[in-house]
Amino acid sequence: xNDKLNKTEKDRATAAKIEEISxxxxxxxxxxxxxxxxxxxxxxxxxxxxxxxxxxxxxAEITLQGLTALFSETKLPxxxxxxxxxxxxxxxxxxxxxVRINNxxxxxHMTTVIPWFSVVxxxxxxxxxxxxxxxxxxxxxxxxxxxxxxxxHRLVYDESEIFYQKIIQDPTIAVGNTVGGGTIGNLNALAVxxxxxxxxxxxxxxxxxxxxxxxxxxxxxxxxRVHYSMAKSVAxxxxxxxxxxxxxxxxSNKMDPVKLQAKIDExxxxxxxxxxxxxxxxxxxxxxxxxxxxxxxxxxxxxxxxHVDAAWGGALxxxxxxxxxxxxxxxxxxxxxxxxKLFYMAMSHSAxxxxxxxxxxxxxxxxxxxxxxxxxxxxxxxxxxxxxxNSLKLWFSLKMLGGxxxxxxxxxxxxxSNLLAKMVDKHPDFECTSVPEVCILTxxxxxxxxxxxxxxxxxxxxxxxxxxxxxxxxxxxQRENGESFISRTTLESTGYKGDIVVLRxxxxxxxxxxxxxxxxxxEQKMLGDAxxxxxxxxx
Numbered sequence: 001x002n003d004k005l006n007k008t009e010k011d012r013a014t015a016a017k018i019e020e021i022s023x024x025x026x027x028x029x030x031x032x033x034x035x036x037x038x039x040x041x042x043x044x045x046x047x048x049x050x051x052x053x054x055x056x057x058x059x060a061e062i063t064l065q066g067l068t069a070l071f072s073e074t075k076l077p078x079x080x081x082x083x084x085x086x087x088x089x090x091x092x093x094x095x096x097x098x099v100r101i102n103n104x105x106x107x108x109h110m111t112t113v114i115p116w117f118s119v120v121x122x123x124x125x126x127x128x129x130x131x132x133x134x135x136x137x138x139x140x141x142x143x144x145x146x147x148x149x150x151x152x153h154r155l156v157y158d159e160s161e162i163f164y165q166k167i168i169q170d171p172t173i174a175v176g177n178t179v180g181g182g183t184i185g186n187l188n189a190l191a192v193x194x195x196x197x198x199x200x201x202x203x204x205x206x207x208x209x210x211x212x213x214x215x216x217x218x219x220x221x222x223x224x225r226v227h228y229s230m231a232k233s234v235a236x237x238x239x240x241x242x243x244x245x246x247x248x249x250x251x252s253n254k255m256d257p258v259k260l261q262a263k264i265d266e267x268x269x270x271x272x273x274x275x276x277x278x279x280x281x282x283x284x285x286x287x288x289x290x291x292x293x294x295x296x297x298x299x300x301x302x303x304x305x306x307h308v309d310a311a312w313g314g315a316l317x318x319x320x321x322x323x324x325x326x327x328x329x330x331x332x333x334x335x336x337x338x339x340x341k342l343f344y345m346a347m348s349h350s351a352x353x354x355x356x357x358x359x360x361x362x363x364x365x366x367x368x369x370x371x372x373x374x375x376x377x378x379x380x381x382x383x384x385x386x387x388x389x390n391s392l393k394l395w396f397s398l399k400m401l402g403g404x405x406x407x408x409x410x411x412x413x414x415x416x417s418n419l420l421a422k423m424v425d426k427h428p429d430f431e432c433t434s435v436p437e438v439c440i441l442t443x444x445x446x447x448x449x450x451x452x453x454x455x456x457x458x459x460x461x462x463x464x465x466x467x468x469x470x471x472x473x474x475x476x477x478q479r480e481n482g483e484s485f486i487s488r489t490t491l492e493s494t495g496y497k498g499d500i501v502v503l504r505x506x507x508x509x510x511x512x513x514x515x516x517x518x519x520x521x522x523e524q525k526m527l528g529d530a531x532x533x534x535x536x537x538x539x
Contacts, residue, residue: 038083039123045087046119049095050102057482058106060097067097104511105484105520110284110312110341112508118346121396125389132178132387133379142378143168145391149176151398153353155317156310156335167357171376174360176353178391180384182311183229185336185352188363188383190220190233192334192354193276193305195362202362206238215273219245221263222278223255224493225285227309230278239275249493253288253434255279261298276305281326282313285489285504287417287440289313293328300331308332311350313438315342318406322414325437333359339394342439342508344401344409349390409510413439416507420517429525433494433502442491442502444471445528460497466535468501473531474524475503481527484520 062070070093100106102113131137132145150164153175167173179185195202198218201209210216218239222230224246231241247255247263260277267274277299279290292308299306308329314337316322317329329335332355339349354360360381379385401409417436424430424443431451434442446454450463475488487504494500503524 038087041087045091045095049098049100052100052103056096056100058100058103058485059479059482061482062097070097102509102511103485104509104513105516107505107507107509107512107520108485108487110506110508111347112344112506113511114344114346115397115400117396117400118344118393121393122346125392128389130389132389132391133382133385134377135375138378138389141389141392142376144389144395145178145378148391148394148398149178149351149353152176152337152351152394156314156332156337156353157330157355173357174378174381175357176351177360177378177382178387179350179352179382180387180390181340181348181350182227182309182336182338183232184383185311185338185350186227186229186307186309187233187236188352189307189334189336189354190230190237190276191383192359192362193307194237194239196359197273197275197305199362213273217270217272218243218275219267219272220276220278221245221247221260221267221274223247223280223283223290224249225253225280225283225288226278227280227284227311230309243275251493251495253283253286253491253493255290255295257291257294257298260295264298264302264304274302274304276307279306279308279328279332281308281310281316281329282438283440284312285440285491286434286442287312287436287438287506288434289325289437291328292326292332296328296331305334306332307334307336309336311336311338312341314338315406315410316438318403319410320407322407322410331355339390339397342410342413343394343397343406344508344510345393345397349393351394412510413508416512416514416517417441417505419514420505420507423517423521427521427525429528430521433491433500436507439507441505441507442489443505444500444502445474445524447528447532464496464498464500468499470528470531470535471501471503473535474527477527477531478523481523484516484523486520486524 101109101111106112128141130139130141132141135142138145146168150167153159153167154164167175177185177188179188198209198213198215200212204212220230220234220239220243222244226244226246231244234243235241245263245267247259250256264274277295279292279295281289281292283289296306298304310326310329313326314329314335316325334355335353337343337351337353339345339351340347343349363383364380379387414436417439421432421436421441421443424432424441428448428451429445430443431446432441432443434440444467446467450467454460454463471488475486479485487506488501489504490499490501492499
C-alpha cells in the first residue's frame with residue numbers, strides 16, 4: 001500500500017513539474033506576456049552587442065586559457081536557473097567574448113555583417129521549427145524551398161519559364177538541394193557525379209564496381225586553390241584524398257586550361273578514370289575565378305563531369321554587369337552556392353544545383369515512415385536527414401533586397417577591393433600579391449629598403465624568409481590590438497621563388513568606409529616598421 005501511495009505522490013509531483021515547465025517555457029499554454037518580455041530582452045542584448053556602446057575590441061582580450069576556465073564545468077546542470085541568470089551568464093561569458101564580425105574594420109574573413117531582418121527571420125524559423133525532411137513536418141516550407149532552389153537554378157542555368165513552372169509543380173523533379181554548407185554541397189555534387197560516372201557504386205560499393213569496370217584509379221581534377229572540402233568529400237566517398245589531382249595555377253591564381261588538358265591526356269594514357277573536373281568561381285584565398293568557359297569546353301569534349309564550386313563568387317550572377325565574369329558556369333553539371341557568404345545571410349545556408357532534371361535521381365532514398373515512394377518529401381534526394389527551414393532566409397532576403405539591392409551591395413564590395421588595391425600599389429611599403437576579382441585582395445608589408453633589394457636582384461630566398469616572419473608577426477599583433485582585423489595565408493603563385501606569407505583582406509562588410517582602409521594600412525605600417533627593426537637586430 002505504501003509503495004502505491006509513494007508512486008501516486010511521485011506521479012503527482014512529476015505532473016506538477018511538467019505543468020510548471022509548460023507554463024514557464026512553452027508558448028501555447030505559456031504566458032504570452034512573459035514570452036514577449038524575454039524576446040525583448042534577447043533583442044536588447046543583440047542590439048547592445050551589434051552597436052557595441054562600450055567600444056569593445058574585435059577580438060576580446062581574454063586569453064584561450066581564460067575561456068577554458070569560463071567553460072570548465074564538466075557536470076551537466078541538474079537544476080534549472082532563473083532566465084535572468086542564464087541571460088546574464090550568456091552575455092558575460094559568450095556575447096562579450098564573441099568575435100565582432102560586424103565591426104567595419106573586420107575585413108579578414110568571408111563571414112560578415114548581415115541585415116537586421118536576417119536576425120528576425122531566425123526567430124520565425126525557430127518558432128515554427130519545420131523539419132524539411134518530410135511534408136508532414138514541413139508543409140508550406142517544402143514549397144518555399146522548392147521555389148528558392150528554382151530561383152537559384154534560374155540564376156545559374158536560365159532555362160525557360162515552362163521549365164521552372166514544371167519544377168515548382170512536379171514533386172518528382174529535383175534540380176537541387178538546400179544544404180548546411182558548401183562542404184555538404186560539394187560532397188552532394190561529387191556523390192551524384194560518382195554514381196553517374198560509376199553506376200552502381202552506391203549499392204555495390206567501390207571495390208565491386210572498380211572490379212566490374214576494370215578500374216584501378218579514379219581522379220578528380222582541380223586547381224591548387226581548390227577548397228579543402230574537396231579532399232574531405234572524396235575521402236568520405238571512399239575515393240581517397242590522393243584522388244584529387246591539383247593543377248598548378250598561374251600568376252592570377254587561375255587554373256591553366258592548357259595544363260588541364262595535358263593532365264587529362266596524361267591520366268587517360270595511364271588508364272585512370274577522370275570522375276570530375278572542378279572549376280572555382282571565387283577562390284577562398286584570393287577571390288579569383290577559374291576560366292570556366294574554357295574548362296567547360298574541355299569537359300564536354302572529354303565527356304567529363306564538370307562541377308563548379310561557386311560558394312564564394314556565385315552571387316555575382318545577381319548583377320547584370322558582373323555575371324559575365326562567370327561565363328561558362330551555365331554549362332556545369334553541378335554548382336554550389338553559399339547564401340551565408342555574398343548573399344549576406346546569417347549562418348548557415350548553401351545550395352547545390354544540377355543542370356539536368358534527372359541527376360539527383362541517382363541519390364533518391366525512401367523509408368516506410370518518411371520519404372515514402374510517391375511522396376512530395378524533399379528529403380528523398382538530400383544527404384542530410386532532418387534539416388532546418390533555412391531556405392526562408394534566402395526567400396526573405398531576395399524579397400527584401402531584390403536584384404537591385406544586391407547589385408548595389410556587391411558593386412560596393414568590388415569597388416572597395418579595387419580601392420584597397422590602388423592604395424597598396426601606391427604605398428612605398430606594401431606590395432599587392434594578387435589582383436582582386438571577387439572582393440578579396442592579398443598583399444604584404446615590404447619595407448621600401450627590402451623592395452629595393454629585391455628589385456636590384458638581391459637574395460630572394462633570404463629576403464622572403466625575413467618578410468614571411470615579418471608579416472606573420474604583423475598580422476598577429478594587429479589581431480591582438482583588436483582595432484581591426486585582416487587574415488593571412490601563404491601563396492606560391494607569385495613571381496618569387498618559394499612560398500610567401502601574405503595578408504588577406506575580404507572587403508564584403510557594407511559598413512566599411514574608405515577612410516577605415518586608410519587607418520588599417522596606417523596601423524599595419526606602424527606595426528611593420530616596429531617589427532622590421534626588431535627582426536633586423538637578429539639578422
